Amino acid sequence: MANLAPSSPQRLSGAVVRFAGDSGDGMQLTGSQFTTAAALAGNDLATFPDFPAEIRAPQGTTYGVSGFQIHFSSEDIFTPGDAADVLVAMNPAALKTNLKDLKRGGLLIVNSGAFTAANLKKANYAANPLEEDSLSAYQVVAIDITKHTQQAVQSAGVSNKEANRAKNFWTLGLMYWLYGRDLTPTLDWIQSKFTKEPEIGEGNKLALKAGHAYGETAELSHFRYEVPKAVAEPGLYRNIGGNQATAWGLVAAAELSGRPMTMGAYPITPASDVLHELSRHKAFGITTIQAEDEIAAICAAIGASFAGNLGVTATSGPGMALKTEAIGLAITTELPLVIVNIQRGGPSTGLPTKTEQADLLQAVYGRNGESPLPVIAAQSPANCFDMAIEAVRIAVTYMTPVILLTDGYMANGTEPWKIPDVSSLPKIEVKFHTEPEGFHPFVRNDETLARAWAIPGTPGLRHRIGGLEKDYASGHISYDPKNHEKMSLTRAEKVARVADSIPSQTMTEGPDSGKLLVLGWGSTYGAIREAVRKARADGLEVSHAHVRYLNPFPKNLGELLRRFERVLIPELNLGQLSVLIRSRFLIDAKSVNKIQGQPFHTDELGEHIRSALGEMS
Amino acid sequence: MTKLIDPQHLTKKDFETDQDVRWCPGCGDYSILANVQKTMPEFGIHPDNIVWVSGIGCSSRFPYYMDTYGFHTIHGRAPAFATGIKVANPALSVWLATGDGDGLSIGGNHLLHVLRRNVDIKILMFNNRIYGLTKGQYSPTSETGKVTKSTPFGSADQPVDPAGFAFGANASFVSRSIDTDAKNTAEVLRRMAKHVGTAFCEIYQNCNVFNDGAFDAFRGKSAKDQQLHVRHGEPLLFGESGQKGLRLNTRTLGLEVVEIGSPDASGRIVEASDILPHDETNRALGSLLASLPFGPFPVVLGVLFAELRPTYDGTLHTQGLEANSKKGSLDKLLRSGTTWRVE
Numbered sequence: 001m002a003n004l005a006p007s008s009p010q011r012l013s014g015a016v017v018r019f020a021g022d023s024g025d026g027m028q029l030t031g032s033q034f035t036t037a038a039a040l041a042g043n044d045l046a047t048f049p050d051f052p053a054e055i056r057a058p059q060g061t062t063y064g065v066s067g068f069q070i071h072f073s074s075e076d077i078f079t080p081g082d083a084a085d086v087l088v089a090m091n092p093a094a095l096k097t098n099l100k101d102l103k104r105g106g107l108l109i110v111n112s113g114a115f116t117a118a119n120l121k122k123a124n125y126a127a128n129p130l131e132e133d134s135l136s137a138y139q140v141v142a143i144d145i146t147k148h149t150q151q152a153v154q155s156a157g158v159s160n161k162e163a164n165r166a167k168n169f170w171t172l173g174l175m176y177w178l179y180g181r182d183l184t185p186t187l188d189w190i191q192s193k194f195t196k197e198p199e200i201g202e203g204n205k206l207a208l209k210a211g212h213a214y215g216e217t218a219e220l221s222h223f224r225y226e227v228p229k230a231v232a233e234p235g236l237y238r239n240i241g242g243n244q245a246t247a248w249g250l251v252a253a254a255e256l257s258g259r260p261m262t263m264g265a266y267p268i269t270p271a272s273d274v275l276h277e278l279s280r281h282k283a284f285g286i287t288t289i290q291a292e293d294e295i296a297a298i299c300a301a302i303g304a305s306f307a308g309n310l311g312v313t314a315t316s317g318p319g320m321a322l323k324t325e326a327i328g329l330a331i332t333t334e335l336p337l338v339i340v341n342i343q344r345g346g347p348s349t350g351l352p353t354k355t356e357q358a359d360l361l362q363a364v365y366g367r368n369g370e371s372p373l374p375v376i377a378a379q380s381p382a383n384c385f386d387m388a389i390e391a392v393r394i395a396v397t398y399m400t401p402v403i404l405l406t407d408g409y410m411a412n413g414t415e416p417w418k419i420p421d422v423s424s425l426p427k428i429e430v431k432f433h434t435e436p437e438g439f440h441p442f443v444r445n446d447e448t449l450a451r452a453w454a455i456p457g458t459p460g461l462r463h464r465i466g467g468l469e470k471d472y473a474s475g476h477i478s479y480d481p482k483n484h485e486k487m488s489l490t491r492a493e494k495v496a497r498v499a500d501s502i503p504s505q506t507m508t509e510g511p512d513s514g515k516l517l518v519l520g521w522g523s524t525y526g527a528i529r530e531a532v533r534k535a536r537a538d539g540l541e542v543s544h545a546h547v548r549y550l551n552p553f554p555k556n557l558g559e560l561l562r563r564f565e566r567v568l569i570p571e572l573n574l575g576q577l578s579v580l581i582r583s584r585f586l587i588d589a590k591s592v593n594k595i596q597g598q599p600f601h602t603d604e605l606g607e608h609i610r611s612a613l614g615e616m617s
Numbered sequence: 618m619t620k621l622i623d624p625q626h627l628t629k630k631d632f633e634t635d636q637d638v639r640w641c642p643g644c645g646d647y648s649i650l651a652n653v654q655k656t657m658p659e660f661g662i663h664p665d666n667i668v669w670v671s672g673i674g675c676s677s678r679f680p681y682y683m684d685t686y687g688f689h690t691i692h693g694r695a696p697a698f699a700t701g702i703k704v705a706n707p708a709l710s711v712w713l714a715t716g717d718g719d720g721l722s723i724g725g726n727h728l729l730h731v732l733r734r735n736v737d738i739k740i741l742m743f744n745n746r747i748y749g750l751t752k753g754q755y756s757p758t759s760e761t762g763k764v765t766k767s768t769p770f771g772s773a774d775q776p777v778d779p780a781g782f783a784f785g786a787n788a789s790f791v792s793r794s795i796d797t798d799a800k801n802t803a804e805v806l807r808r809m810a811k812h813v814g815t816a817f818c819e820i821y822q823n824c825n826v827f828n829d830g831a832f833d834a835f836r837g838k839s840a841k842d843q844q845l846h847v848r849h850g851e852p853l854l855f856g857e858s859g860q861k862g863l864r865l866n867t868r869t870l871g872l873e874v875v876e877i878g879s880p881d882a883s884g885r886i887v888e889a890s891d892i893l894p895h896d897e898t899n900r901a902l903g904s905l906l907a908s909l910p911f912g913p914f915p916v917v918l919g920v921l922f923a924e925l926r927p928t929y930d931g932t933l934h935t936q937g938l939e940a941n942s943k944k945g946s947l948d949k950l951l952r953s954g955t956t957w958r959v960e
């Protein structure tokens with residue numbers, strides 16, 4: 001391969017790189033460092049970590065493989081990419097499970113040192129794939145990374161075990177060389193991360209540098225690429241993941257409302273990081289309660305709301321099911337509350353680390369009795385920040401629990417985010433009731449129908465609320481038939497009026513009328529947008545709109561949908577938004593479903609768009 | 618609906634609501650309500666600063682009858698709501714009414730955790746050993762073999778003892794009383810109000826409809842000799858003449874009933890100094906007293922155990938104050954870590 005070396009790196013508009021290895025190999029760390037490097041180089045990017053539910057599954061097995069995919073580009077991108085241009089496989093199991101996602105002709109970097117007889121057996125390889133021609137469709141670079149790393153870190157005086165664990169830094173160093181990245185930020189990161197274990201830090205640094213140097217000396221220049229800066233709006237940027245953005249959005253909402261926040265939570269994948277992040281921010285008046293279970297978590301949050309704080313809880317899958325009864329109480333006592341559901345594969349325990357959008361109908365309808373509440377959904381990692389603020393705004397403006405839906409894909413995925421000017425964020429008005437004259441706990445605001453928020457400790461406003469039906473005119477317990485109907489209609493009308501304060505539905509791609517509309521919600525945003533863009537570039541008559549307000553819908557949504565001949569709704573479920581759209585608007589929407597715990601690929605959506613248009617012509 | 622209250626001279630009336638009390642006539646809950654309404658004014662806490670929280674069941678209607686702030690929540694979860702309320706506003710005096718079904722069946726988990734965390738709230742558990750509001754099924758404190766609507770062949774369950782449960786959950790304050798015993802209930806309530814931490818009180822409460830007479834053996838006026846009222850530092854004496862008492866058997870590490878001036882099992886004459894004095898700071902003694910089976914032993918009432926230790930809400934509040942002294946900057950937070958500028 002040496003004679004092919006060109007003198008300068010090949011210029012590319014973008015690339016998709018996937019790192020895959022054992023769940024103990026540090027692939028998530030490698031991926032996130034590589035991501036930072038891409039961000040600092042000014043690329044647009046999107047990432048997709050994909051890891052098993054087991055913390056350290058048995059070494060070398062296919063079910064213990066952890067992956068991290070990054071798509072970086074000099075152009076606007078919205079997804080972590082379909083197939084990979086480069087696959088880094090740290091062992092046979094990683095190769096076995098990930099090779100199908102590598103483009104034909106793609107670059108395959110493997111750690112040949114891990115292709116031992118034992119590891120090959122664990123991955124069910126009858127023969128070593130590196131020694132036969134089964135990989136001839138790819139450009140294979142097999143390097144004994146294990147051996148090179150051990151040699152590189154010798155002088156740091158670390159154990160063999162620690163030396164082996166530095167493999168990922170060696171690999172990262174090589175990848176930095178291939179894409180012309182600066183080592184400094186990662187070297188600084190290692191320095192700050194390993195202050196207490198300087199030898200390990202030193203070993204990691206040596207490994208990183210050695211991997212980088214290897215690229216040079218092994219004459220891998222013909223695999224060297226350059227991805228120029230993307231054009232982006234001027235401003236200060238950072239990379240952000242969905243859970244972090246959700247937590248920061250909640251912190252911002254506490255600041256914007258001037259109210260302390262109390263979060264009740266119970267650890268659950270993939271929601272725990274929201275708890276972890278919020279627990280660090282006591283300086284913003286945020287208190288977190290790690291409760292004894294999911295039920296206690298939401299109940300503590302409701303208790304805090306009753307007392308005048310912003311009650312928040314975050315959960316996923318089975319945790320959401322457990323909170324159902326308490327959500328009903330928050331609805332009938334009309335207390336503000338934010339419930340973040342970071343959806344994962346279900347039902348029951350399902351696929352804890354995989355993504356899905358199958359809790360939409362549960363969010364909208366899943367409680368006993370007529371129990372409406374606002375449901376909103378974020379559409380990308382950074383968008384979680386804005387939607388978390390929205391959730392708090394709606395909750396306190398309308399005195400209602402609000403469900404914010406995100407999912408595992410956007411929770412763990414990252415994208416560059418233009419850091420907002422804090423002073424430009426709109427304030428959230430919170431006004432407690434203090435006037436005893438004419439007070440009862442269910443006295444309402446004429447415009448929003450929100451009931452008065454009168455908190456314990458307020459002079460002269462002593463009152464009792466609870467889960468029993470209340471009299472419309474006094475707030476006392478009432479079993480009166482007509483009153484129950486009036487209260488049910490009022491609660492429904494109040495939630496319907498949320499539509500008065502949410503933005504109209506806008507288009508993401510294409511004109512707001514025409515042949516085919518692809519309508520999405522949640523984390524499918526990127527894949528749909530990219531697919532529609534490509535289809536439009538190919539001259540197809542298709543548009544994209546993405547719904548963030550799912551209950552109530554934006555007021556103009558029905559009219560917008562009717563301006564298209566056909567509506568296509570792709571979802572990572574068996575057609576839940578379709579059910580809502582069909583029942584609300586009597587529109588014969590066509591459903592596209594995927595329920596594999598994995599996001600849509602742009603290409604598969606492209607095919608659905610083509611076939612939908614094909615059926616119409 | 619707002620009445621004028623003189624905070625210097627709070628009265629029973631100040632704690633009564635205008636709502637009709639809807640318990641069955643003759644229910645023990647009436648006595649408890651009256652005792653609480655009569656005693657609370659003594660605490661000097663304005664009703665505006667008191668919150669009563671409850672779950673579901675007969676006992677959980679309690680907040681509707683107290684003219685304070687009140688939250689009638691969902692079955693078994695009142696301790697979690699109360700925790701949220703107290704954490705959000707530690708200045709509030711938070712009280713919780715629950716029952717044996719609400720607190721020990723569906724809500725057993727939450728009761729365990731609120732007790733061990735030592736959240737500064739006061740819990741009254743009305744124990745009537747039956748499900749009342751659902752019309753008469755056996756409860757987790759019902760005796761084994763109890764015949765009810767849901768157990769026509771007798772219940773196979775073995776009961777839990779509420780005070781014993783509280784000790785198992787590492788409660789910082791455990792007490793007991795009887796619904797109709799106004800004097801002891803008032804004493805216990807005063808102590809609960811003063812206690813900083815979770816104060817737990819089991820109140821034997823007669824359900825005259827579904828489990829009438831459950832506690833007759835020690836509840837009635839004629840059964841006073843079956844009650845042992847504990848007082849810190851005083852000997853554990855009971856009985857009509859006050860000559861019966863509890864002595865520590867050092868061989869079995871258990872308590873035994875003896876009578877002053879009478880011979881014990883070994884023939885030795887029992888002296889007054891043999892009777893164990895009550896030490897409410899002694900967890901082991903409190904636990905022993907809570908677990909004494911009625912029959913061979915009297916029912917033990919009063920403050921069994923009290924210890925001062927940090928509260929959950931207090932610790933969180935202190936952490937919050939410390940963190941708040943360097944007020945967070947949202948702008949700084951969003952810009953923390955790796956950032957880059959696009960020109």
